[in-house]
Amino acid sequence: MLAKRIIPCLDVKNGQTVKGTNFLNLRHAGDPVELGRTYSEQGADELVFLDITASHEGRKTFADMVERVAAEISIPFTVGGGISELRDVEAMLNAGADKVSINSAALRRPELIDEIAHHFGSQVCVVAIDAKQDEQGWTCYLNGGRIPTQRGLFEWAYEANQRGAGEILFTSMNHDGVKTGFANEALNRLSQELTIPVIASGGAGSMEHFRDAFILGQADAALAASVFHFAEISIPDLKRYLSQQGINVRMQETLLKERESH
Numbered sequence: 001m002l003a004k005r006i007i008p009c010l011d012v013k014n015g016q017t018v019k020g021t022n023f024l025n026l027r028h029a030g031d032p033v034e035l036g037r038t039y040s041e042q043g044a045d046e047l048v049f050l051d052i053t054a055s056h057e058g059r060k061t062f063a064d065m066v067e068r069v070a071a072e073i074s075i076p077f078t079v080g081g082g083i084s085e086l087r088d089v090e091a092m093l094n095a096g097a098d099k100v101s102i103n104s105a106a107l108r109r110p111e112l113i114d115e116i117a118h119h120f121g122s123q124v125c126v127v128a129i130d131a132k133q134d135e136q137g138w139t140c141y142l143n144g145g146r147i148p149t150q151r152g153l154f155e156w157a158y159e160a161n162q163r164g165a166g167e168i169l170f171t172s173m174n175h176d177g178v179k180t181g182f183a184n185e186a187l188n189r190l191s192q193e194l195t196i197p198v199i200a201s202g203g204a205g206s207m208e209h210f211r212d213a214f215i216l217g218q219a220d221a222a223l224a225a226s227v228f229h230f231a232e233i234s235i236p237d238l239k240r241y242l243s244q245q246g247i248n249v250r251m252q253e254t255l256l257k258e259r260e261s262h
Contacts, residue, residue, distance in 0.1 A: 001248055002220070002248075003045075003248045003249050003250045004214050004219075004220065004221065004222070004242070004247055004248060004249050005045035005046055005199075005220065005221035005222070005249075006044055006045050006210070006221070006222060006224075006235055006238060006239065006242075006249065007044065007045060007046045007047065007048055007199065007221050007222065007223040007224075008035070008039040008044050008047060008048070008223070008224065008225065008228045008229075008235070009047075009048040009049075009050065009201070009223050009224065009225045010032045010035055010036065010047065010048065010049045010050070010069075010225070011050050011225060012032050012049060012050065012051050012065065012081075013051075032049065032065065032069055033065075033068045033069050033072055035229065036049070036069040036072055036073050037072040037073060039073075039075075039228065039235065040072065040073035040074055040075050042234065042235040042236055043235050043236055043239060043250075043251070044075055044235050045075060045076075045221070045250060046075055046076040046077070046078065046221070047069070047073055047075055047076070047077050047078070048078045048079075048080070048101065048169070048223060049065075049066065049069060049077065049078070049079045049080070049097075050079075050080045050081050050101065050128075051079075051080070051081025051082060063091055063092070063094075063095040064095075066079050066092060066095040066096060066097055067095045067096055069096070070095065070096025070097065071096065076098045076099065077096060077097050077098050077099070078097065078098065078099040078100065078101050078126055079092045079095075079097040079099075079100055079101065080100060080101025080102065080103065080126070080128055081101075083100050083101070083102050083105060084102075084104075084105035084109075084112070085105075085112070086115055086116065086119055088100075089116055089119075089120060089124065093120070093124070098124075099123065099124050099125070099126050099166070099167075100116070100124060100125065100126065101126040101127075101128045101169060102116070102125065102126070102127060102128065103127070103128040103129065103130065103142075104142045104143055104144075106127055106160065107140060107142055107149055107151060107156070108142070110159060110160075110163060111163075113125060113127060113160055113163040113164055113165050114163050114164055116164075117163070117164025117165070117166075118164070121166075122164045122165065122166040122196075123166045124166065125164065125165050125166050125167075126165070126166060126167045126168075126169050126199075127157075127160040127165040127167070127168055127169070128168075128169040128170075128171065129153060129156060129157060129160075129168060129169065129170050129171070130144070130145045130171050130173055131153040131170065131171070131172065131173065131186075132145075132148075132172075132173040132174055133172070133174050133183070133186070137152055137153075138152055138153035138154070138186060139151070139152065139153070140152070140153060140156050141173065145173050145176075153170070153186065153190075154189060154190065154193060157170070157190055157193070157194060158193060158194065161194045161195060161196050165196060166196060166197075167196055167197045167198070167199060167220075167221075168190060168194060168196060168197070168198050168199065169199040169201055169223065170183075170186070170187065170190060170198060170199065170200065170201060171201035171202040172186065172201070172202040172203060173202065174202075175202040175203030176201075176202040176203070177202075177226060178203060178205075179203065179204065179205025179206075179209075179226075179227070180203060180205060180209075181203050181204075181205065181206075181208075181209040181212060181213075182200045182201075182202065182203040182204065182209060182212065182213040182217055182219070182222065183200075183202065183203065183217075184212055184213060184216040184217035185217075186217075187200050187213060187216075187217030187218065187219050188216060188217050188218050191217065191218035191219060191220070192218070197220035197221065198218075198219050198220055198221075199219065199220065199221040199222070199223050200213040200217055200219035200221070200222045200223065201222075201223040201224075204222065204224035204227050204233075205227065205232075206233075207233060207237070207238050207241045207242070210222045210224075210238060210242060211241075211242060211245050211247065214242070214247050215245075215247070239251055
């Protein structure tokens with residue numbers, strides 16, 4: 001059985017890491033290069049870097065910042081924000097990213113998923129979905145949660161899977177920054193209906209929330225920001241806790257041995 005992954009997320013605006021609640025009220029959380037280095041050293045399994053205003057402001061992700069973060073870490077690195085064509089993907093991979101995350105551009109032009117999978121391989125293409133639940137169900141949003149679409153979470157995730165996405169990164173806008181737990185019911189349904197890994201995002205506030213995302217939500221990975229940025233939960237402590245709960249995670253000792261052997 002594959003180990004469950006713990007993924008810190010750097011939401012970056014104007015070169016600084018920020019974190020909000022329900023996608024609003026952003027507050028400063030530190031230097032992305034320093035945070036990336038710290039998480040890599042602490043045993044995070046991957047790192048996600050999202051330029052959260054790139055799509056809304058109609059610009060590209062800062063390649064120089066990506067290069068600086070990539071130079072400091074030794075774990076897989078996913079970059080998103082403003083990626084809308086193959087040359088953007090190539091630029092991010094050249095800057096040191098292992099994967100790219102696409103969201104708004106994929107909703108506007110789903111063929112982008114096919115193109116990335118064909119040119120670079122499915123493993124490079126992470127389709128991020130920001131969705132909000134109301135009486136009608138789960139609705140997907142564009143531009144960092146600013147614009148609702150006509151697409152529903154489950155049918156869009158299934159289409160992305162069919163087109164060649166390597167993973168789905170699902171953020172519940174209802175749960176984002178609230179720290180009351182992940183959207184486990186929706187996660188479980190996604191995990192049952194898709195043939196690719198599902199990353200849980202939005203709602204981490206305690207170690208138990210990560211446990212529930214893996215057990216109740218059946219997620220393959222759990223992503224969080226503020227609980228790591230503000231030192232409310234340490235990654236080594238979290239992994240020890242999850243291991244004690246019977247969840248298969250890669251411990252820091254194992255990671256160090258693997259790195260020394262390469």
